[in-house]
Amino acid sequence: MKIKNILPILLFLVSFSFYAQGEKTDEKREKIKAYKVSFLTTELELTSSEAEKFWPIYNAFDDKQYELRHEKMKTYLRKLNDDNISSVSEKEACTLLSQIESTDKELFVLKEKYMANLKKVLSAKKILKLKKSEDDFNRKLLKQYKEKAGKN
Structure with a gap:
């Protein structure tokens, strides 16, 4: 599996573990979000006109993606953790699998x-730069998380 495929899963699990920590989660998420906005703003070099159109699109996408990945997937993972896979009936497993597929869709x-x-407000080149910058940010965040975890 390529790192591009593994990274979102790792970030999901990292953010999921943040979620389990209660109210601190929202604070951490906001700090990460602010750090990400700063990082992307620097990397993308958006004009003021581009930024004005880009950030509402990006934030709406980011919020909805977070909701889907964390709110819905959290329910699935909790079911698997609480019941353990071996004790789930085949019918329940099919239902759960169907829900996961639906969320993926x-x-x-x-x-x-x-x-x-995005194509309406940014050039293809800047969209590619955005993708690369997001990947760079995720690697940087994961590295910081690993360093912090290593110190504890």
Whole structure:
């Protein structure tokens, strides 16, 4: 598996563990979000006109993606953790699998709409730069998390 495929899963698990920590989660999420905005703003070199159109699109996508990944997936993971896979009936497993597939489809449709909206305000080159910058940010965040975890 490529790192590009593993990274979102790791970030999901990291953010999921943040979620389990209660109210501190929202504070951490806001700090990470602010850090990400600063990082992307620097990396993308958006004009004021581009930034004015880009950030509402980006924030709406980011919020909806977070909701899908963390609110819905959290329910699935809790079910698997609470009941343990071996004690889940085949019918329950099929239902859970169907729910996961449905959420994956929602994420796919969301990403398609996001890309279509981005193409209206940014050049293809800047969209690619955004993707690279997001990957760089995620690697940097994961590295910081690993360093922090290593100190504890």
